[in-house]
Amino acid sequence: MKKRRLFAFSTALLMVLSMASCNSGSSVNSKENDSEGQKTIEVWSRGNETDSHGPSLVKAFKDYEKENNVKVKYQFIPHDDAPTKWNAAFASSTAPDVMDIGIVHMMERINLKHIVPLNDYVENWEGKDDIYPSMLDLGTYKDNIYAIAHFPDPQIFAYRKDKFEEAGLDPNSPPEDWDQMLEYAEKLTVKDDNGKVTFAGFTMPTQAARFVANIMIRQNGSLFVDEENNTPNMVTKEAIETFEYMNELHKYTTVFDNNKTDTHPLINDSGAMGYIPNGVLSNYLKNNPDMKDKFGFASNVPGKESAAWCGVWFYTMTSQADDKDLAWDMISYLTSTDVLTNRVEESGLPATFKSVSDNFIEKNPEINKAIMDAVEIGAGNPKVSWATVYEQELDAALESMFYGEKSPEEALETAQENLLKETK
Amino acid sequence: MKSYHLQKTCNKICMKTIFILIALIVVFPFVIMVLTALKSNQEITQGLSAFFPKKLLFSNFIEAMKKGDWVRYFINTAIITVVTVSLSLVINSLAGYAFARMRFRGKNTLFYCAMVGMMLPMQVIMIPVFLQIKEIPLLGGNDIWGNGGIGLVNNYAGVILPLIAHPFGVFLCRQFFMGFPKELDEAAKIDGCSPLQIYLRLYLPMGVPIFATLGLLKFVDTWNQYTWPLLVFNDPKMNTVQLALNAFKGETTTEWNYLMAATILIILPILILFIFLQKYFVQGIATTGMKD
Numbered sequence: 001m002k003k004r005r006l007f008a009f010s011t012a013l014l015m016v017l018s019m020a021s022c023n024s025g026s027s028v029n030s031k032e033n034d035s036e037g038q039k040t041i042e043v044w045s046r047g048n049e050t051d052s053h054g055p056s057l058v059k060a061f062k063d064y065e066k067e068n069n070v071k072v073k074y075q076f077i078p079h080d081d082a083p084t085k086w087n088a089a090f091a092s093s094t095a096p097d098v099m100d101i102g103i104v105h106m107m108e109r110i111n112l113k114h115i116v117p118l119n120d121y122v123e124n125w126e127g128k129d130d131i132y133p134s135m136l137d138l139g140t141y142k143d144n145i146y147a148i149a150h151f152p153d154p155q156i157f158a159y160r161k162d163k164f165e166e167a168g169l170d171p172n173s174p175p176e177d178w179d180q181m182l183e184y185a186e187k188l189t190v191k192d193d194n195g196k197v198t199f200a201g202f203t204m205p206t207q208a209a210r211f212v213a214n215i216m217i218r219q220n221g222s223l224f225v226d227e228e229n230n231t232p233n234m235v236t237k238e239a240i241e242t243f244e245y246m247n248e249l250h251k252y253t254t255v256f257d258n259n260k261t262d263t264h265p266l267i268n269d270s271g272a273m274g275y276i277p278n279g280v281l282s283n284y285l286k287n288n289p290d291m292k293d294k295f296g297f298a299s300n301v302p303g304k305e306s307a308a309w310c311g312v313w314f315y316t317m318t319s320q321a322d323d324k325d326l327a328w329d330m331i332s333y334l335t336s337t338d339v340l341t342n343r344v345e346e347s348g349l350p351a352t353f354k355s356v357s358d359n360f361i362e363k364n365p366e367i368n369k370a371i372m373d374a375v376e377i378g379a380g381n382p383k384v385s386w387a388t389v390y391e392q393e394l395d396a397a398l399e400s401m402f403y404g405e406k407s408p409e410e411a412l413e414t415a416q417e418n419l420l421k422e423t424k
Numbered sequence: 425m426k427s428y429h430l431q432k433t434c435n436k437i438c439m440k441t442i443f444i445l446i447a448l449i450v451v452f453p454f455v456i457m458v459l460t461a462l463k464s465n466q467e468i469t470q471g472l473s474a475f476f477p478k479k480l481l482f483s484n485f486i487e488a489m490k491k492g493d494w495v496r497y498f499i500n501t502a503i504i505t506v507v508t509v510s511l512s513l514v515i516n517s518l519a520g521y522a523f524a525r526m527r528f529r530g531k532n533t534l535f536y537c538a539m540v541g542m543m544l545p546m547q548v549i550m551i552p553v554f555l556q557i558k559e560i561p562l563l564g565g566n567d568i569w570g571n572g573g574i575g576l577v578n579n580y581a582g583v584i585l586p587l588i589a590h591p592f593g594v595f596l597c598r599q600f601f602m603g604f605p606k607e608l609d610e611a612a613k614i615d616g617c618s619p620l621q622i623y624l625r626l627y628l629p630m631g632v633p634i635f636a637t638l639g640l641l642k643f644v645d646t647w648n649q650y651t652w653p654l655l656v657f658n659d660p661k662m663n664t665v666q667l668a669l670n671a672f673k674g675e676t677t678t679e680w681n682y683l684m685a686a687t688i689l690i691i692l693p694i695l696i697l698f699i700f701l702q703k704y705f706v707q708g709i710a711t712t713g714m715k716d
Contacts, residue, residue, distance in 0.1 A: 092555050268469070
């Protein structure tokens, strides 16, 4: 009986030990230096190894290893799952040294103290004067620079030249201001016998219209949020005007969800003009080269002011980085002119630095000029810790207005009330 | 008499039409998947106007497999799945046998406690389990208190261990074993068999249908695991096939044709296994919970 128990115990122990050893050889702390004193740095980036960012990033890591005798451990994380992965990693103290995050994540990560200020490093950084001020500002919160923008992802204004021509408009001139845009939208819209829009004069999303609202409120010279006092500022004259204008434009659109970019009317031959993420449009034109000449581009159609919405990817240093100097060295390397020029050449992606913007524009002048102009005037979400709730409330307010449930003013008042509850 | 036959024929036709409709609803997503896998990018952006591809692009399968080291991803997934299924069958069937046949204090309380675990989705317990995996003592650079290292993070065992035992497996085996006549156990006891021998000589051979069922369910569950391996692995070389599918998804764009092509290849092992175990699977499900 004793022998049997001993046998069972040994078998169980063997099983556990064999399982414990069945890894790829990285069972020790991933951030420790190896026996030869070679330093190790861990970098997590969103996306994957084969997307437009992947190959040039992997090349940069390999070059960095060669040039600096540092082992780079990198991992790509799917966009949608990144927050889950980060939360688990920070909870268990297994977070990387350098992390790529999006503009929507920044405030949350600052709030959770997952990323640290980089002011001391940025002060002596040679890239400081090269980065677009608007992009440096996007990574700044309360005078602290938390994140270095490396990839801008603005929404640009695109229009169909062929449809402009059919409607008797000048195909080489996008609308110059809001009034003209409304006038064009009406002319370009096609309706069926029942009055239902079959071809959108302006592509105004019914769901997730916050991107357009964020652009237009800035163009109208205001913001929905008072960042300085950390409070919502939804019910203003400018905000009501913006909502009313969007509601007018909504009469000339087909219904679509802006979160599902594949369904955007501009890339489904059912819309004449509107704002669209530059990557979505570029990808569409890559797959449909015959459509290239049919599109015209602009950074935005200004109201009282020029403004564009610009998503941004940032490099950040995590609070769990063991060697902060090394982490900064990696960030400054990844945002160096050489690395970003290589990325522009190989992937055709825009960058946030003036020194590489000419290279980028040269590659495809018409659309890329519009992209870089949008970067220059680009702004993102308000810098408040409740930015996610703000997005939800803004979407809900717009939807309730588009469906005629509430007037622009009522919709804004509801959003204001809900946000005030949230910020209390 | 004639009207009776007519009514019977009508009923049959109605039933068959309903079944065909249900079958079509089930098959339709697969048809879309296959058609998408064979389309060009341009056809995909055209939506319903290009429902059928003009030219069948089988090259999409090859192109999809070129994006990453898929041999390695399949091997990784196979290791995790085979080890998990094997250990899971042993542990769940033994626990199920104990709950079905052995007498011990607190048996029912323990069983109901285990059943409560069935109500908790993995997402709820993911972070606490992850912390446990990270703090396993003496492994992955950890000291005896589980500090200092990464435990079983970035390790196959870290993915496998929490997946092995699941209350559903215990429940399924218990219900199946409860259907066996108690006289069998009594006869074996008279012949001098210990409980373990009864399990090995009687329950194990007679439990093939439930093992096939549980094995298949566990295989599908483990093969399709996504979030848990995503949390545990920090090295692209350890990616499973499900994680590798992300190669076709960007922030705003998706390469649908490659994604669908790779998905078809990924579900092949499950499909083949199901075809082979189908007979046992149906038998196992049909007879679970039946009492003599």
